[in-house]
Amino acid sequence: MATENKYTSILLAAKTLFWKYGFKRVNIEDICKQASCSKGTFYKYFPNKLELAKRVFDYVVTDSMQSLQQILQSNTQAHDKLTRMLELKLNGVHDISQEFLADFYNNPDVGIKTYIEQRTAVLSAEIMQSFVEAQQQGVFRKDLNIPFFFYISQQLSAYMHDPVVLSFFDSPEKMIMELATLLVHGIEPDTKQL
Amino acid sequence: MATENKYTSILLAAKTLFWKYGFKRVNIEDICKQASCSKGTFYKYFPNKLELAKRVFDYVVTDSMQSLQQILQSNTQAHDKLTRMLELKLNGVHDISQEFLADFYNNPDVGIKTYIEQRTAVLSAEIMQSFVEAQQQGVFRKDLNIPFFFYISQQLSAYMHDPVVLSFFDSPEKMIMELATLLVHGIEPDTKQL
DNA sequence: TTATTTTTATACGTTTTTCGTATATTTGTA
DNA sequence: TACAAATATACGAAAAACGTATAAAAATAA
Structure with a gap:
């Protein structure tokens, strides 16, 4: 306790x-x-700082993963899911301090490089699986290319901290709403039906 | 060159x-x-990091002081001046990294403490003088207590980074506008006349 | 071009910081 | 009162940062 x-x-x-x-x-x-x-x-x-960093890394990854699962499995519209997903990246894995990752990654420790690569690979696979399952449940249109969509949404969320992009909006929240709305028109099953 | x-x-x-x-x-x-x-x-x-930090400190202080002078002497309304002043603090002297000041200030170097105190005292005096001159030119009402106003506006600008305070507004810019408007009703010579 | 100055890259001994361990003291709890 | 957990602190070893020195490279001027 x-x-x-x-x-x-x-x-x-x-x-x-x-x-x-x-x-x-x-x-x-x-x-x-x-x-x-x-x-x-x-x-x-x-035992030491490196092991601590690994566990912090794991903690954040696991935590974000759970949040993502919750969002994808929640009983809401795709638009709402997407909004919350984009917000999640803002504060979660995707927003890992660049310095942290760089320092962590460039550590002369032999195992660390492969460790992150493996961990990231597993995470990506899990995220992808979550998307596929959500797709099967009708959250996204059936012929949506999940990996492509995932990549695009990641790229876009990188812009969320760009001051220039943010200057187009009153607040980051509004930007997220805009982005979500934009993406949803391509993935909402109700709007685009086969 | x-x-x-x-x-x-x-x-x-x-x-x-x-x-x-x-x-x-x-x-x-x-x-x-x-x-x-x-x-x-x-x-x-x-010669060393400490001397560098002093010059950085001086540079920022001087730079901000010049900006403040420009604002106070610009041909605009009190409301506009105040808005720009508050924005200035957001990015300028007042926004000096707390860690930087703390580290810098707590340096065991004997001279550094008095150095900052002196430099800050001079800066405060200069700022105060700028306010007094602006007041004489009719920017603020004649019986405004300048030191009091300066203190209050500094205190308020400290809240600009407070997430709770910011949550009341769509954006930091809007908060600044609100704050400026609020203060102006007490200092605008056109609104309050003797 | 050649001469001169500026900048870089790198190696170095010294000082300072950080690491990780150990131990005595204090605090909280059955 | 006993026992476990956390604190404060001291310590030697390892690592990082300091500041200096010097030779090679790059930029600049005559």
Whole structure:
């Protein structure tokens, strides 16, 4: 209970700092300070910073994956699903600090490169599967090219932080709405029927 | 010419990195990389990181001060001036990375604390003087308490990054407009006349 | 071109920071 | 009171950053 909380608070503290400053700019004592724990407690739960980063990475990936599943399986319109998906990327996996990924990825540790590649591959496969299942349930039109759509929506969501793009809208939320509306006209089963 | 450009590019690179990560998280080679120069060139123009930070601090302060002067002396309504002033703080001095200031300020270097205090005192005096002059030119009502108003507007602008406050508005820009409008009703010479 | 200056790349010894471990003390809890 | 968990702190070892020096490369001027 209490240990679970300590563990989680370290995980969350690390996530916050890694997202903000990247991997190599953050040291263990920064994390301890943020998590309000001592160094001893940290090393009780995590062997080192790299392992911590792996678990943070896993945590975020798993968390985002669950959120995505929930969205896809929720009983709402495609438009609403899409809106929430785009919002999810804004705060989730896709928004992983570039520095964090770069630092993490460029680590001389031999295993880390393949680790991320495998983990990412599994995640992509799972996401794709979720889309396929949602498609089978009639969320998207039957002949929609899922991988293509997934790629396009990812590319578009990258623009969400672009100041120039954002300047076209009153708020990021409105941009997301616009984007969702735009995409839905191509994927909504009610509008486009075979 | 070229030396001026190199010097400036280092200054701007340092500003960017300090704003993003704070003082102590950034090292010389990060700055060199960002400024596309070698370590040798860096040490040609700057004796060390602390002196660099001082000059960055000076640069930003001077730059913001000039912008403020321009705004106060521009031929526009008080409302417009105020809007632009609040926007200025959003991107300028007031928005100096908290980490940067904290790191910078907490530096064990003996001189740094008094340095910032003096520099800030001078800046405050100059800003106050600018306000007084603007008041004499009829920008604000004659009996407005300038120091009080300055303090209040600074306090309010601190809220501009508060997510909760921002949630009341569609965009930060709208919040600034609201805030300016709110304040103007108390300071606009046309509305409130003796 | 040649001479001069500027910049780069890199190696280096020194200092500082960070790592990970260990231990005594304090805190919270059956 | 006993026991487990967390803290604070000290420590040596490893890594990173500092600041200097120098030779090669690039840019600039005569």
